[in-house]
Amino acid sequence: MGSDILIKDLPIEERPRERLQKYGAQALSDAELLAVLIRTGTRSESALVLAQRILKGDIGRSGLAYVVDSSVEELSKIKGIGIAKAVQIKAAVELGRRIASYNQRKQVIIKSPLDVKDLLMEEMRFLEKEYFKTILLNVKNHVISVEDISIGSLNSSIVHPREVFKPAIRRSSASILLVHNHPSGDPTPSREDIEVTERLVEAGKILGINVLDHIIIGSDSIISLKEKNLM
Numbered sequence: 001m002g003s004d005i006l007i008k009d010l011p012i013e014e015r016p017r018e019r020l021q022k023y024g025a026q027a028l029s030d031a032e033l034l035a036v037l038i039r040t041g042t043r044s045e046s047a048l049v050l051a052q053r054i055l056k057g058d059i060g061r062s063g064l065a066y067v068v069d070s071s072v073e074e075l076s077k078i079k080g081i082g083i084a085k086a087v088q089i090k091a092a093v094e095l096g097r098r099i100a101s102y103n104q105r106k107q108v109i110i111k112s113p114l115d116v117k118d119l120l121m122e123e124m125r126f127l128e129k130e131y132f133k134t135i136l137l138n139v140k141n142h143v144i145s146v147e148d149i150s151i152g153s154l155n156s157s158i159v160h161p162r163e164v165f166k167p168a169i170r171r172s173s174a175s176i177l178l179v180h181n182h183p184s185g186d187p188t189p190s191r192e193d194i195e196v197t198e199r200l201v202e203a204g205k206i207l208g209i210n211v212l213d214h215i216i217i218g219s220d221s222i223i224s225l226k227e228k229n230l231m
Contacts, residue, residue, distance in 0.1 A: 004054055016048060030064055037092055042080040050080045068093055069126055097123055102192050110135065110141040113224040115214045116177060123137070123180040124217045132159055132180040136173035137212070144171050159196050161203035176204070178214040185219030189230060197231045 016032040020160060025033065034051035041047040054075070057066030062201040067075075067089060075086035100122065108119055116135065129151050147167040150159055168176050178200060180193075197214045204211040214224040225231045 010117070034067070034089070035081075037088060038085045045080060054078060054081070109143050109213075110137060110143060110177065113215055113222060113227060115211065116179060117217075117222050119143070120179055121217060121222065124179070125219050127181050130180060130183055130184055132178070134164055134167065135177040135179060136171050137175045137177065139174040141175075144173055152161050153192075159200070161200060164200055165203065165207055165209060169207070173209060175210040175212050177212050179217065180214075181217040185224040187216040187218035187221055189214075189216055189223060189225055189228070194225065194230050197225055201227075201231055 009061065016028060016035045019032065020036060022026055028036070031048060031051040033065045034054060035047040038047050038051060040229060041050045045053075054067065055063050057063065061069055070082065072086045072090050075089055076079055076083045078086075081089075096203050108115070110119075119135070120133070124133075130153055131148065134147045134149055136147065144175055145167070149163055164176075164178075167173075178197065182188075193214070197211075200214075201211045211231075214231060216223045216225070
């Protein structure tokens with residue numbers, strides 16, 4: 001398709017919005033969905049061609065991975081995008097991530113670190129800051145909820161037992177899992193990670209809430225401190 005062809009020049013049945021109405025969102029390609037989202041292109045380029053150009057990405061990144069990983073500033077510098085469209089795209093990415101996360105959590109049972117990976121990997125692997133979360137479990141290891149505890153480098157002052165166990169006590173959780181990400185992409189545990197884990201395990205024993213594991217999430221892999229005998 002040439003860049004001089006605008007969406008209004010396409011037959012109605014080939015236009016992304018009309019195709020979505022007729023066939024449903026699942027029938028559209030990534031470029032078509034992105035075109036619906038950004039709505040308008042430029043004088044010389046349709047929204048669909050602009051979307052295709054966005055998905056080409058840059059060196060080392062392309063497709064949806066580029067859209068997910070790019071900042072608002074990066075997207076806004078693409079010709080034809082600007083701040084408003086970049087904000088729309090990033091808002092849609094985050095909404096999709098939250099919906100996927102919500103659907104994954106319904107009736108989830110945690111039996112191994114891989115279950116934690118399935119639950120939180122996509123949500124946390126691209127985060128630019130360090131997030132610490134707890135997964136609350138009932139006596140049958142069903143997920144009760146996932147709680148955000150802190151944002152920032154992991155240390156004893158920012159991850160206080162009071163804040164970690166408050167949601168677990170409130171929700172009558174039988175046990176918890178600790179989860180945090182390494183923005184560097186390398187999930188290798190630091191000395192601080194291990195020390196914080198030991199402190200929380202001891203606090204859990206006093207409260208009668210078992211800390212089952214601490215999972216560290218990297219860009220494409222995870223590490224379980226339990227499996228590494230580090231807790």
